[in-house]
Amino acid sequence: MPATSSPDGPPGTGDPLAGLHDALLAWLPTQRWFPAKGRRIAGLRTVAHSVVSTPEESPTVEHAVIGVSFSDAAGGSAEERYQLVLGAQAGPPAEVEHAVIGRRPGPDGRDEVVYDGLADGRISRLVLSLIVENQTRGPLRFVAEPDTEAPIVGPGRPLIGEQSNSSVIYGERAIMKLFRRATAGLNPDLELHRALRRQGSHEVAPLLGAVEGELDGEPMTVAMLQGYASNSADGWSMALASVRDLLAEADLRADEVGGDFAGEAHRIGKTVAAVHLELAAALGTHPLDARAASEIEAWMLDRLDRAAEAVPGVAEQRDAIADVLRGVTAAEPSTLQRIHGDLHLGQELRTPTGWLVIDFEGEPSKSLADRVRPDSPMRDVAAMLRSFDYAAFHQLAEWEQSADDPDPQLERRAQEWADRNRAAFCDGYTEVTGTDPRDAPELLRAYELDKAVYEVLYETRNRPSWVSIPLRSMRRLLTPAGRGER
Amino acid sequence: MNEGVSAGIAAAPIDEDHVRDVTEDHGASAVEEPSADDFRHARTLPVEDDWYKRAVFYEVLVRAFADSNRDGFGDLNGLTDKLDYLAWLGVDCIWLPPFYDSPLRDGGYDIRDYRKVLPEFGTVADFVEFLDQAHARGIRVITDLVMNHTSDQHHWFQESRRDPEGPYGDFYVWSDDDTRYSEARIIFVDTESSNWTYDPLRGQFYWHRFFSHQPDLNFDNPAVCEAMLDALRFWLDLGIDGFRLDAVPYLYEREGTNGENLPETHAFLKRCRKVVDDEYPGRVLLAEANQWPADVVEYFGDPAVGGDECHMAFHFPLMPRIFMAVRRESRFPISEILAQTPEIPSNAQWGIFLRNHDELTLEMVTDDERDYMYAEYAKDPRMKANIGIRRRLAPLLDNDRNQLELFTAMLLSLPGSPVLYYGDEIGMGDNIWLGDRDGVRSPMQWTPDRNAGFSTCDPGRLNLPIIMDPVYGYQAVNVEAQSNSTASLLHWNRRMIDIRKQHPAFGLGNFHELGGSNPSVLAYVREHVDADGFRDLVLCVNNMSRFPQPVELDLIAWKGCVPTELTGGVPFPAIGELPYLLTLPGHGFYWFAIHEAEER
Ligand SMILES: Nc1ncnc2c1ncn2[C@@H]1O[C@H](COP(=O)(O)OP(=O)(O)O)[C@@H](O)[C@H]1O
Numbered sequence A: 001m002p003a004t005s006s007p008d009g010p011p012g013t014g015d016p017l018a019g020l021h022d023a024l025l026a027w028l029p030t031q032r033w034f035p036a037k038g039r040r041i042a043g044l045r046t047v048a049h050s051v052v053s054t055p056e057e058s059p060t061v062e063h064a065v066i067g068v069s070f071s072d073a074a075g076g077s078a079e080e081r082y083q084l085v086l087g088a089q090a091g092p093p094a095e096v097e098h099a100v101i102g103r104r105p106g107p108d109g110r111d112e113v114v115y116d117g118l119a120d121g122r123i124s125r126l127v128l129s130l131i132v133e134n135q136t137r138g139p140l141r142f143v144a145e146p147d148t149e150a151p152i153v154g155p156g157r158p159l160i161g162e163q164s165n166s167s168v169i170y171g172e173r174a175i176m177k178l179f180r181r182a183t184a185g186l187n188p189d190l191e192l193h194r195a196l197r198r199q200g201s202h203e204v205a206p207l208l209g210a211v212e213g214e215l216d217g218e219p220m221t222v223a224m225l226q227g228y229a230s231n232s233a234d235g236w237s238m239a240l241a242s243v244r245d246l247l248a249e250a251d252l253r254a255d256e257v258g259g260d261f262a263g264e265a266h267r268i269g270k271t272v273a274a275v276h277l278e279l280a281a282a283l284g285t286h287p288l289d290a291r292a293a294s295e296i297e298a299w300m301l302d303r304l305d306r307a308a309e310a311v312p313g314v315a316e317q318r319d320a321i322a323d324v325l326r327g328v329t330a331a332e333p334s335t336l337q338r339i340h341g342d343l344h345l346g347q348e349l350r351t352p353t354g355w356l357v358i359d360f361e362g363e364p365s366k367s368l369a370d371r372v373r374p375d376s377p378m379r380d381v382a383a384m385l386r387s388f389d390y391a392a393f394h395q396l397a398e399w400e401q402s403a404d405d406p407d408p409q410l411e412r413r414a415q416e417w418a419d420r421n422r423a424a425f426c427d428g429y430t431e432v433t434g435t436d437p438r439d440a441p442e443l444l445r446a447y448e449l450d451k452a453v454y455e456v457l458y459e460t461r462n463r464p465s466w467v468s469i470p471l472r473s474m475r476r477l478l479t480p481a482g483r484g485e486r
Numbered sequence B: 001m002n003e004g005v006s007a008g009i010a011a012a013p014i015d016e017d018h019v020r021d022v023t024e025d026h027g028a029s030a031v032e033e034p035s036a037d038d039f040r041h042a043r044t045l046p047v048e049d050d051w052y053k054r055a056v057f058y059e060v061l062v063r064a065f066a067d068s069n070r071d072g073f074g075d076l077n078g079l080t081d082k083l084d085y086l087a088w089l090g091v092d093c094i095w096l097p098p099f100y101d102s103p104l105r106d107g108g109y110d111i112r113d114y115r116k117v118l119p120e121f122g123t124v125a126d127f128v129e130f131l132d133q134a135h136a137r138g139i140r141v142i143t144d145l146v147m148n149h150t151s152d153q154h155h156w157f158q159e160s161r162r163d164p165e166g167p168y169g170d171f172y173v174w175s176d177d178d179t180r181y182s183e184a185r186i187i188f189v190d191t192e193s194s195n196w197t198y199d200p201l202r203g204q205f206y207w208h209r210f211f212s213h214q215p216d217l218n219f220d221n222p223a224v225c226e227a228m229l230d231a232l233r234f235w236l237d238l239g240i241d242g243f244r245l246d247a248v249p250y251l252y253e254r255e256g257t258n259g260e261n262l263p264e265t266h267a268f269l270k271r272c273r274k275v276v277d278d279e280y281p282g283r284v285l286l287a288e289a290n291q292w293p294a295d296v297v298e299y300f301g302d303p304a305v306g307g308d309e310c311h312m313a314f315h316f317p318l319m320p321r322i323f324m325a326v327r328r329e330s331r332f333p334i335s336e337i338l339a340q341t342p343e344i345p346s347n348a349q350w351g352i353f354l355r356n357h358d359e360l361t362l363e364m365v366t367d368d369e370r371d372y373m374y375a376e377y378a379k380d381p382r383m384k385a386n387i388g389i390r391r392r393l394a395p396l397l398d399n400d401r402n403q404l405e406l407f408t409a410m411l412l413s414l415p416g417s418p419v420l421y422y423g424d425e426i427g428m429g430d431n432i433w434l435g436d437r438d439g440v441r442s443p444m445q446w447t448p449d450r451n452a453g454f455s456t457c458d459p460g461r462l463n464l465p466i467i468m469d470p471v472y473g474y475q476a477v478n479v480e481a482q483s484n485s486t487a488s489l490l491h492w493n494r495r496m497i498d499i500r501k502q503h504p505a506f507g508l509g510n511f512h513e514l515g516g517s518n519p520s521v522l523a524y525v526r527e528h529v530d531a532d533g534f535r536d537l538v539l540c541v542n543n544m545s546r547f548p549q550p551v552e553l554d555l556i557a558w559k560g561c562v563p564t565e566l567t568g569g570v571p572f573p574a575i576g577e578l579p580y581l582l583t584l585p586g587h588g589f590y591w592f593a594i595h596e597a598e599e600r
């Protein structure tokens, strides 16, 4: 029987990770998924801990939720909670050496090495087999999605790349994502993938299973298993290849160069539209009435004020921006539904047969309650339009760091690329839903500007060299010519 | 593909002169056909089961390669003289478009006599000599055979018109009216308004899927099937190594169907295959069916027995996708079509090509893509023909050496047997001012001398003019000059063909696309394990972009192995735990052999 412990551990042992705190404090900031790099950590505690493996199984596998509190101003009061899967063994194989966190006394008195469990193929294999067999281990329930073909059980290997969570790939057939940020409640990534699978969606990777646990007496999503789209590339890198091609061409227009992206943008539009229809069919729609609109408007204005506090460029334009944001309440009646919530070109995968939308967790800065609240599909559309702007001007932003004088000719061409692909996206979207997002210009513009304001704030804090991209868009959206897409 | 619409030749009705000739002849109507025993037979090559999977094919037009008798026409004896060159280049199999006797109203695809050679090209004896000399150099030869129809000048048709009750009366598809099989589409919409044409002599309509001067044979008549099998046997007895079967989907017609890919057609192809397997083992059949791969695989026959129809079939949609991928700087046009290509039987093989004697076929792309390809590759309207683009490889790629190498490297490494088109190995140009598709059929450029060394005739007698422009003209682009420079495109092609031959994985191996983070990079492995357990593993990485690109590849399955670059033999760093990082120059490519660490 796997041992389970309360946060305080079995009587007499105290915090089961007590001996590892210092090691964890050193290890956490080196992890890609740890968002609080550079912040001063004030404390660390174990919120939950359980042993997943049976005594017969080796290595020992543990699941933990840790709480981290910060001592700087940005930390505020609340602690951040993260999930860990740990492996522990006296002499682990060389493959996991790069993943070692620290050492602690083992059950037999000898020291054992504790490491990031996802790096160990034996551990990822165990997790997969538990899912396939629908097992429960302590507080963790491993569930296979009903009526799916179980993937062949084998060791996984960690996905390498920028990620806010941690994924493991099983033989190009399945991918499992461990949600690093621990939040009580059903994760929308799992919730929406489940709903879309019931709709028979071809626009998302099929859900194969999940690991579910508990936090604060509520259910918590630990991990999610999906079909793996082998041989795919994300839309962001494809768009950048296209822009690079255009900017290198002396005098060709966006529609004339070989690397034209409009065909793909059109397909992405169709894909996003299909996802919206499927989400509406699965989880329903509500009218975007005056009350709902004023809630959204209040939320946008609140975010605007936070940005204005931090960024003078936003503060100067605050009232003009607020005017545009009020477009939400002025708009024709429309509908609310569950949406993706954090759409951009990097959340779309080109596979040899078409496009997939991934990562339905929603905007990371929002609370779970806000992320699952129905919203206008226009938020997703606007987010995609913003993403095309980003792709178009990204390279210029990099160049501008070295040259003070942005080349107006290049800027015009980047704008042309953005316009062309934004239009192609909207055309594709319209083809599937039958309604053209550009027919609701106030609503679309409000959402786009809301997003741009958020981006200005984000870039100012995190990537100052990119802030020119959303600032430029903000200016465009505030001039009359920026109204509407046509 | 059939020749398609020949410019300047209208769909003429039956040639009245011939009608008179035949009606005046009241002699016996069963015509004596020559037998293979009337001729010397070429030596044959040892039977090798897989040769067509490993072979590099080379398409050559007899009329355009070398002229031995100074009449301005290339001929079989001229071709025989050039076999040493093809052997030096590394060609394994020559594919000859039809060289049969023909009125040449459809580039020779309108056959007047299955057992006679077009007089301009020579005689059957000349062909046997050519075949014998090719075999002496280990080179095989296949040729086109049109089974669906003949020329209206074929004596079978003339007899059929004259004598409905005679031995050939039922050789073609005759009808009292023109209403049957109305669901079969008209293929040459530009010149034909119906698949039926009225013959005043017989007083009936005859069926033709292509031009009205090409009546369809009636395969429902067992005598037609026998006559066609005997035509195959005639050339197989002489020693030929196989046939490319032209226009195979249309052999039969049935009411209520579109008359394509009918079960009866497949049954007849199985009969042809059985004749080959039983009587001529080691010879091959190649299907010409310009259809989507999912439909073409039917022509390989039953996968349970490894395939029992054609050994090979052309993969048509791959070629335009290669062009599109490089233009879009994205691997997906290629990945997409390969993902849509079904598994083929174990004895089957695709034939793949970049260019051939037809236009760059755009039938197998969507309308959007076709517009795009026209815009990109056919900047002058004269470059478009039918639904394609009429250009040679080098001008299509702006004569850019890097792209020429990249395209050829993909042709030689993607799944299938590569078919090279004569002249592309030296980067020959085209002449878009010539009518029809002759623009890509100009004489081979051998030397900087008169007539490019193709012929010693008076230049005015040349069948088609030699290319003279400053970039692609014969003074700049010719075999002699390129043979003398090891840095030439010709030498490069020869080296690549040679490398391909050293690695059975290219021809026999399975194909696995690796994906990778960079959408501009197409990476795949080819892997073959032979009967002795020897594993040949080749990794190919191609940069579709004109800019240098990094790519991270997941090679963890070969952890500890060392990739060795194949053109220079330089070992690269061993594969470790992390993604394998490579940097490719613009339009660059790498071929690596992956060796187990212990082997070295
Ligand atoms: N189903 C899938 N098939 C193939 N690759 C995937 C799949 N899902 C995610 N990926 C890859 O993993 C990366 C991160 O996935 P994502 O779900 O966005 O994780 P995160 O929530 O950490 O951002 C993606 O950018 C993509 O490259």
Ligand SMILES: [Mg+2]
Pocket: A346, A347, A359
């Ligand atoms: Mg993501």
